[in-house]
Amino acid sequence: MRSPLSLLLLATLVQAQDTKPPLPCQPCTSHGELPCKAHGKGVLELEKVVRFCSVAADCKTCQGALATDCKSCRNQPAETALAERVKLAQQLLTQRRKDIDAVIDNKPLLHLTTEHLDLVFSIRPLTIGRDKIETHPLMHLYGQRIEALRTLFLQTFDVPDGDLPGRLRIHMFRDEQDHAFFGPRVTGMGGGSSTGTKLMGAECVYSMWHDPRGMPDDEALHRTIIHNTSHLLLSNMTPAVWLGNRKHGWIDEGLAHWFEDKLTGKCTNFCYEEIALTPGAGFKGGRWRVPVRKLVDDGKARSFAELSALNTDQLDFQDHAMVFACVDFLITAHGGPKFRDLVRLIKRDKPTRDALQEVYGLNPLTFDTRLHEWVKATYPLQER
Numbered sequence: 568m569r570s571p572l573s574l575l576l577l578a579t580l581v582q583a584q585d586t587k588p589p590l591p592c593q594p595c596t597s598h599g600e601l602p603c604k605a606h607g608k609g610v611l612e613l614e615k616v617v618r619f620c621s622v623a624a625d626c627k628t629c630q631g632a633l634a635t636d637c638k639s640c641r642n643q644p645a646e647t648a649l650a651e652r653v654k655l656a657q658q659l660l661t662q663r664r665k666d667i668d669a670v671i672d673n674k675p676l677l678h679l680t681t682e683h684l685d686l687v688f689s690i691r692p693l694t695i696g697r698d699k700i701e702t703h704p705l706m707h708l709y710g711q712r713i714e715a716l717r718t719l720f721l722q723t724f725d726v727p728d729g730d731l732p733g734r735l736r737i738h739m740f741r742d743e744q745d746h747a748f749f750g751p752r753v754t755g756m757g758g759g760s761s762t763g764t765k766l767m768g769a770e771c772v773y774s775m776w777h778d779p780r781g782m783p784d785d786e787a788l789h790r791t792i793i794h795n796t797s798h799l800l801l802s803n804m805t806p807a808v809w810l811g812n813r814k815h816g817w818i819d820e821g822l823a824h825w826f827e828d829k830l831t832g833k834c835t836n837f838c839y840e841e842i843a844l845t846p847g848a849g850f851k852g853g854r855w856r857v858p859v860r861k862l863v864d865d866g867k868a869r870s871f872a873e874l875s876a877l878n879t880d881q882l883d884f885q886d887h888a889m890v891f892a893c894v895d896f897l898i899t900a901h902g903g904p905k906f907r908d909l910v911r912l913i914k915r916d917k918p919t920r921d922a923l924q925e926v927y928g929l930n931p932l933t934f935d936t937r938l939h940e941w942v943k944a945t946y947p948l949q950e951r
């Protein structure tokens with residue numbers, strides 16, 4: 568005799584065979600939604616890989632869902648999911664408009680949220696290669712570049728994602744007045760006459776405006792973002808501390824230069840908290856290996872003992888080139904993980920001399936000797 572359970576199963580089977588399967592919906596291939604057509608060629612792909620974009624959320628057709636309901640079929644789960652996406656996008660848009668747009672007169676401001684970044688953006692269109700890139704796709708490009716730098720930082724120092732716990736909050740304004748007004752509000756620093764201000768440590772906030780005198784093109788703007796985002800990442804890496812005002816300017820500024828050089832082949836950004844730098848002022852065209860080699864060959868290189876006792880804003884142009892070389896030597900010759908260990912010991916207030924000894928077996932004197940040997944062996948005598 569059959570058990571009641573198997574009878575029930577049989578009944579279900581019979582019922583299932585009696586019902587005809589629904590025909591697939593042609594227009595949406597039974598997904599219940601269609602890609603929104605209002606975003607232009609290639610743009611929908613940019614939107615799909617970010618969490619939020621204010622331009623997408625502003626779309627009259629989909630309100631940020633990036634898709635529209637298929638009118639040829641009923642698909643309740645798909646309709647619910649669409650409505651959820653609209654709701655989320657509109658919530659984020661309202662929040663951003665309230666927190667940021669409402670306090671800045673100069674519109675429009677665009678907003679992007681990616682996995683680790685909240686970006687406010689109003690940079691004017693820029694030419695990259697032969698193409699003029701409008702503000703909206705340019706914002707997506709900068710979002711990708713900042714995420715890529717974060718990934719490179721993690722790889723270089725072999726640290727897990729969780730060791731950069733802070734969300735990056737970056738504000739790139741087209742006009743000076745916006746940064747001058749908004750920068751101090753988000754960073755707590757004076758921003759009146761500066762091109763950029765930062766809040767570093769547990770918080771990772773950077774506000775800047777695109778001064779064309781110092782950043783004539785996309786490459787220069789990108790380099791500025793690399794330099795300053797590197798500061799945010801270094802400071803945020805656990806334990807979160809900004810080293811630049813604790814006599815460790817050589818690490819703070821040296822590493823920011825190292826990433827500028829690694830990704831663009833030049834160093835053109837200098838951090839000063841108080842002294843306003845003449846826009847566009849720089850050192851040796853941003854190509855520093857040849858001048859460092861010359862300083863070392865001429866016996867004029869400032870000693871590590873001196874360099875490693877200065878804050879970031881106490882470094883002069885020549886010092887900037889030397890601290891770049893110090894960091895370049897440690898990372899290139901000894902690897903990123905050792906540099907990470909050094910940074911962590913110093914962040915935990917171990918004296919530089921002791922940290923250097925523990926990680927590299929060097930003291931400030933032998934550091935100079937090894938650095939100079941390495942510079943003579945690897946830095947060119949002239950630009951190639």
Ligand SMILES: [Zn+2]
Pocket residue numbers: 613614620621622623703707
């Ligand atoms: Zn977008």
Ligand SMILES: [Zn+2]
Pocket residue numbers: 603604605606626627628629630631633634
């Ligand atoms: Zn749309």
Ligand SMILES: [Zn+2]
Pocket residue numbers: 592593594595596597598599600637638639640641
């Ligand atoms: Zn359909």
Ligand SMILES: [Zn+2]
Pocket residue numbers: 794798819820823836837838
């Ligand atoms: Zn800097």
